[in-house]
Amino acid sequence: MISGTTAVIGLLGQPVSHSLSPVMHNAALEAMALDWRYMAFPCDAEDLKAVLDGLQAVGCRGLSVTIPHKQQVVGLCRELSPLAKRLGAVNTLTPLKEGGWHGHNTDMEGFLAPLKLQAEQWQGAEAVVLGCGGSARAVVAGLQQLPLTAIHVAGRRPDALADFLNDLRAGQGSDSAPLIAMSFDPEPLSRVLxxxxxxxxxxxxxxxxxxxxxxxxxxxDLWAGVDASVTLYDLIYTPRPTPWLALGQQRGCHTIDGLEMLVQQGAAALRRWSGRADVPVDQMREGALRSLNVHQA
Incomplete structure (x- = not known):
């Protein structure tokens, strides 16, 4: 029931009509008996500051931020977590008592969650990341937390890839795996794979x-001989599975899609907003899956 005491949390982006986040979060809020509701707020870039000010004025308890605002919102935060500063991107906003917003990024935590279930497999292993766009920043930062020996990042544009790797190297620990630039040339990639x-x-x-x-x-052709010992992780979750993951499953590979990352980053955000550790991740996952299955039917 929505009443006069119901508080709002939500999602800012454009577009947001396709988002699974409202179903996912509202399933958790119901299980937690929190008198909050999660809404999707479509917001154009030129309106972002006004929307943030207005939502804070009406007592919004927290916001998720998605494409295309993750970089722009950094400059509108009063405080930033060290990780958000390093990534240059914010996906989670929490209101500050003194006014303004604290910006954080839970994408790295969401990405890492399923990999931590296989923690022993990454000791001394090598990894390959395809692409060096915005979402790859949290991925590479997450991989730097694992006991890998090398992280190969393949990009189409050498200049963009060099800038990307320099940014990530600047904040890495002394024991992090080296970041190695690669082109999309299939021959050297095949050897690394x-x-x-x-x-x-x-x-x-x-x-x-x-x-x-x-x-x-x-x-x-590049994946025709992929070995069953390789884990394939696709940030995409529509369709489910993607053609790439479907091929990996046929080859006996362990596969992970982006739905788990979505669920886990959302759960991490809800823990921040609510101050509670008992966020029901299973209910969030089930809610997202139900909604996804309806849309794909």
């Missing part, structure tokens, strides 16, 4: 509307 235990796709290839029904990052 043969000895890697984890491959992460951060590109949109394979998503509905990107490249056709059977599209895979860098084409299907």
């Amino acid at each position: 043969q000895r890697s235990k984890l491959v992460v796709n951060t590109t949109p290839v394979g998503m509905q509307g990107h490249g056709g029904d059977n599209a895979m990052p860098l084409g299907s």
Whole structure:
């Protein structure tokens, strides 16, 4: 029931009508018996500051931030967490008592959550990241937390890749795995893939509307001989599975899609907003899956 005491949390982005976050978060709020409701707020870039000021004025308890505002909102925060500063991106806003917003990024925590279930596999292993766009920042920062020996990052534009790696190297620990630049050239990539235990796709290839029904990052030929010992992690979750993950499953690979990252980053945000550790991740996942299945039916 929504009453006069119900507080609001929500999502800022454009577009947001497709988002699974409201269903996911409201399932958790109901299980937690919190008198809050999570709403999706479409917001254009030129309105972002006004929307943030207005939501704080009416007592909003927290906000998720998605495309295309994750970088722009950094400059509108009164405080930033060290991780948000390092990534140059914010996806979680918490109101400050003295006014303004604290900006944090839970994408790295969300990305790492399923990998931590296989923690022993990453000791001394190599990983490959495909793409160096915005979502890849949290991915690489997360991989730097694992006991890997090398992280190979493949990008299409050498200048953009160099800037990306310099940013991530600046904040890495002394014991972090080295970051190695690679092109999208299939021949050297194939050699690296043969000895890697984890491959992460951060590109949109394979998503509905990107490249056709059977599209895979860098084409299907590169993956024809993928070994069953490799874990394939695709940040995409529509369709489910993506053609790339479907091929990996046929080859016996362990596969992870982006739905778990979405759920886990959302749970991390809700823990921050509520100050509670008992966020029901299972209910969030079930709510997201129900909504996703309805939309894909």
